[in-house]
Amino acid sequence: MKTMKILLTALLVCSFVQTAQAAGKKSAPKQINASEDIDTLGGNKDLMDMAGRIQSTSRSRIVQERIVDRRNKVEFGLSYGGIMGGDAYLRTQSIGFSMDYHITPRWSIGGRYYDFGSSLTPEGERIKKASEEAKANGGVANPFNVDTPQSAMMAVVNWYPIYGKTSFLDLGVTQFDLYLLAGGGSIELSSGNTDLYTAGLGVGAWMSRHLSIRSEIRYQKYDDMPDRTVARSVDTAAATISIGWIL
Numbered sequence: 362m363k364t365m366k367i368l369l370t371a372l373l374v375c376s377f378v379q380t381a382q383a384a385g386k387k388s389a390p391k392q393i394n395a396s397e398d399i400d401t402l403g404g405n406k407d408l409m410d411m412a413g414r415i416q417s418t419s420r421s422r423i424v425q426e427r428i429v430d431r432r433n434k435v436e437f438g439l440s441y442g443g444i445m446g447g448d449a450y451l452r453t454q455s456i457g458f459s460m461d462y463h464i465t466p467r468w469s470i471g472g473r474y475y476d477f478g479s480s481l482t483p484e485g486e487r488i489k490k491a492s493e494e495a496k497a498n499g500g501v502a503n504p505f506n507v508d509t510p511q512s513a514m515m516a517v518v519n520w521y522p523i524y525g526k527t528s529f530l531d532l533g534v535t536q537f538d539l540y541l542l543a544g545g546g547s548i549e550l551s552s553g554n555t556d557l558y559t560a561g562l563g564v565g566a567w568m569s570r571h572l573s574i575r576s577e578i579r580y581q582k583y584d585d586m587p588d589r590t591v592a593r594s595v596d597t598a599a600a601t602i603s604i605g606w607i608l
Contacts, residue, residue, distance in 0.1 A: 428526070428536040429567040431463035435608045436471075436573060442601030444477075448585070450485030450507050454478050457601060461519065466538075469519045473546075477510040508550045508585035513557055515546030521565075536567045542579070552586040559599075573605040 437460055444453040454477070461471030481489060485507070492505040523539040541562050548557040561579030568574060578600045584592040 427466060427524070428534065429570050429607070431466050431469070431567075431607065434463045436461045436463065436469075436605045437608075438573070438575065438603040438605030440475075440575075440601040440603030442475075442577075442599055444510070444581075445598040445600065447595050447597040448507055448587075450482055450488065450505075451479050451509060452482050453510055455599070455601070457603070459603060459605070461605075466524070467521050469521075471517050471519065473513075473515050473517060473544075475513045477512060479509040481507075504588065506587040506589070508552045508587045511549040511551065513546060513548040515544050515557060515559060517542045517544030517559070519563075538565050538567075539563075540565060542577070548583050550585050552589055555584050555592075557581060557583045561599075567607070571607050573607055575601075575603045575605060577601050577603075 438458070440455075440457040440459060442455050442457065444455065447453070455475040456478075457473060457475040459471060459473050461469045463469040488503075489505045492503055495501060495503070519540050519542045521538040521540040524536070525538075526534050526536055528534060539562070541560075543560040545556065545558045547554050559579045559581045561577055563575055563577035565573055565575045578598060581597045581599050583595055585595050586592050
């Protein structure tokens with residue numbers, strides 16, 4: 362009996378040891394990283410590919426879709442600006458009217474009309490006064506002549522290669538375009554009409570489907586005739602800001 366008890370006890374101890382060893386060999390359950398699981402959509406490759414395509418399409422649509430589609434649209438504008446360069450004796454400003462036909466969002470053609478107002482600069486006032494005083498005193502007066510711009514009309518072509526969007530004062534998203542322009546026409550001077558050529562760049566902000574704001578700076582070239590006998594070449598820069606309405 363004593364021997365039997367010893368055998369049973371030995372069997373129970375061996376069974377317990379084997380069970381413990383088997384349990385120890387089992388690996389602990391893998392820890393799941395919640396954020397990683399979400400980012401990889403549970404490791405589902407098909408879902409990951411589909412999500413990537415949707416995200417790329419959404420980003421492309423946000424960038425490329427224009428708030429204001431200017432295709433086959435007419436835009437009218439009123440502008441105010443100034444002339445830099447040219448005759449050193451004149452200070453010239455302009456009020457203008459414009460019309461642009463937008464063929465596509467990339468191209469438009471249009472017309473510009475400007476009415477000029479000029480005044481003498483301080484140097485011009487000094488030279489004019491000296492000439493008048495010399496003439497009144499019977500001396501030899503240096504001639505003082507200027508050929509003031511009166512008005513101008515021109516046709517232009519606009520190309521809009523750069524487009525973007527920005528937030529304007531946190532009031533909403535504003536669409537803008539940077540554009541180049543070139544054109545020509547005629548300018549009326551005190552001495553008569555002469556050809557006018559222009560080229561420049563500008564930025565247009567389309568505040569809503571109907572309201573626009575533009576800022577332009579243009580190089581202008583024409584010939585004037587201050588002494589009414591010999592023409593001279595004049596190079597000027599015109600800067601304008603305008604507000605427009607898109608039909």
